[in-house]
Amino acid sequence: MLVQPSMRPQELSNLLHKCKSKKHLNQIHTQILTSNFSDHTLLLTRLLFVYALAEYGCLCYADLIFRRIPNPNTCTWSTMIRAHAVGSTPWRALTLYKYMHSCGPMPDQRAIPFALMACSRLRDLAYGTCVHSHKVKLGLSTSLYIHNALINMYASFRRLDCAGKVFDEMTQRDVVSWNALITGYVRWGELDSARSLFGEMTERNVISWNTMITGFVQAGRAKEALGLFHKMQKMGVVNSDKITMASVISACSSLGALDFGIWVHGYVKRNQIELDMVIRTSLVDMYAKCGSIERAFRVFDEMPMRDVYAWTVMISGLSMHGRAKEALELFREMFHSGTRPNEATFVAVLCACTHGGLVEEGRECFRVMREVYGLEPQAQHYACMVDLLSRVGLIDEAEQLVTGMPIEPDVFIWGALLAGCKMHGRVKLGESIAERLLALEPQSHAFYVLLSNIYAKANRFDDVKRIRGMMRENGIKKIPGCSSIEVDGDLYEFSVNAMPESLMKEIEPVLLELSGKMKLGAM
Numbered sequence: 001m002l003v004q005p006s007m008r009p010q011e012l013s014n015l016l017h018k019c020k021s022k023k024h025l026n027q028i029h030t031q032i033l034t035s036n037f038s039d040h041t042l043l044l045t046r047l048l049f050v051y052a053l054a055e056y057g058c059l060c061y062a063d064l065i066f067r068r069i070p071n072p073n074t075c076t077w078s079t080m081i082r083a084h085a086v087g088s089t090p091w092r093a094l095t096l097y098k099y100m101h102s103c104g105p106m107p108d109q110r111a112i113p114f115a116l117m118a119c120s121r122l123r124d125l126a127y128g129t130c131v132h133s134h135k136v137k138l139g140l141s142t143s144l145y146i147h148n149a150l151i152n153m154y155a156s157f158r159r160l161d162c163a164g165k166v167f168d169e170m171t172q173r174d175v176v177s178w179n180a181l182i183t184g185y186v187r188w189g190e191l192d193s194a195r196s197l198f199g200e201m202t203e204r205n206v207i208s209w210n211t212m213i214t215g216f217v218q219a220g221r222a223k224e225a226l227g228l229f230h231k232m233q234k235m236g237v238v239n240s241d242k243i244t245m246a247s248v249i250s251a252c253s254s255l256g257a258l259d260f261g262i263w264v265h266g267y268v269k270r271n272q273i274e275l276d277m278v279i280r281t282s283l284v285d286m287y288a289k290c291g292s293i294e295r296a297f298r299v300f301d302e303m304p305m306r307d308v309y310a311w312t313v314m315i316s317g318l319s320m321h322g323r324a325k326e327a328l329e330l331f332r333e334m335f336h337s338g339t340r341p342n343e344a345t346f347v348a349v350l351c352a353c354t355h356g357g358l359v360e361e362g363r364e365c366f367r368v369m370r371e372v373y374g375l376e377p378q379a380q381h382y383a384c385m386v387d388l389l390s391r392v393g394l395i396d397e398a399e400q401l402v403t404g405m406p407i408e409p410d411v412f413i414w415g416a417l418l419a420g421c422k423m424h425g426r427v428k429l430g431e432s433i434a435e436r437l438l439a440l441e442p443q444s445h446a447f448y449v450l451l452s453n454i455y456a457k458a459n460r461f462d463d464v465k466r467i468r469g470m471m472r473e474n475g476i477k478k479i480p481g482c483s484s485i486e487v488d489g490d491l492y493e494f495s496v497n498a499m500p501e502s503l504m505k506e507i508e509p510v511l512l513e514l515s516g517k518m519k520l521g522a523m
Helices: 009-018 022-034 041-053 059-068 074-086 090-103 112-121 125-137 144-156 160-169 175-187 191-200 206-218 222-235 242-255 258-270 277-289 293-301 308-320 324-337 343-356 359-371 379-391 395-403 411-424 427-440 445-457 461-473 501-522
Strands: 482-487 490-495
Touching: 009 022, 009 041, 022 041, 041 059, 041 074, 059 074, 074 090, 074 112, 090 112, 090 125, 112 125, 112 144, 125 144, 144 160, 144 175, 160 175, 175 191, 175 206, 191 206, 206 222, 206 242, 222 242, 242 258, 242 277, 258 277, 277 293, 277 308, 293 308, 308 324, 308 343, 324 343, 343 359, 343 379, 359 379, 379 395, 379 411, 395 411, 411 427, 411 445, 427 445, 445 461
Parallel strands: none
Antiparallel strands: 482 490
């Protein structure tokens, strides 16, 4: 329906209902002004709603229209508060709310939730509690929408006690209420509380599952995240989406679970879940970290488009597999594709140079980073360069790089130089660096062990004994490593202090047999 010069207010209002573009909206607005309907309250109110809430709208125009409406009703006030709360001016949402509360119609269940959202975004807990009190005074104690907003607000400030109290006092809850509190627990690392609450839910949607799975992955509890995914599949009530699969793929990466990762890739295809940039990049990362660089390359080659993250993950994967020259070649290809590298890309490239012992290439990348791309090297870039120089024996150059840094060297930079001292027998410098590191992190076992190894390599066993004695006196123990292996889709973890007795009984005879064969082979 086209805008006609002779249209009446009702016809223009109907057009606004059907409006789907900024151009069409501007035409209708022009017609309202030229037809002298600019004082028509109902038409202006409808125009305000579209400008405030449509994705092609304009909030500054909505503000101008709002000022022309003589007595805005509660719905109009709430629309403006909502628009500013979700937009780039949450402070304006609170200004409008305060004015509404003092001079306008009383706020209702449409205005209060967005005022609470604005308080969260502005980090204003004090006024958030005031809005909470307004809710009580206005008798809105049964509003599910407001209670859900209160849980979100308190959780955003880590006031989980207050969020829990609101939740407990609710006479009616929906899945949004449960998700809000679970999200708060997950956000602040209280995963066990989140899991306990999750277990009490009678109804779960995909957001509930995604919150739990993603939270456990991000907290480094990938095995439990996969357990939740298995449970989700077994129940079969909720379908997985892109967020679920990206988190599950990330869990496989952390655990090195290649077989399960391959199954997940097939699951995504079978269920026609969109293979967007995020999932494709996650698959590249997963395959690389699980040891299948060929599969990683296959997924990378099949990507219709690649952003900087996709290129970076593939370069990092090649670096991880010791294929330094291929990583550098891919970096050149990235340059020719017109994709601009970021700081993470240069970390991946410098790591590749380190693993390949490519000193000149590393120096060139370090120079290009600053001079060509205008990226100032950060601590991780210096750590890579120090590691590269130290590994090949250029300890003095590495030390000069550290002492000439424009930023304060961190433990990783000093640690890389200390490792180089151990590798090349630089005892005196190693002692000096170890003193610095132990001053920074006196409870770290790694630096004691490195210094002890430096002394052992120099045949200074009295000093080795002294360092071990210091560790005992300070109660510092070397943290045992942990390995995992995937067999027929099941993951098994092994460590010195946490070996299941049943597995140990099975493994011990095999180890003894292998040890005997090794001894025979050495004779």
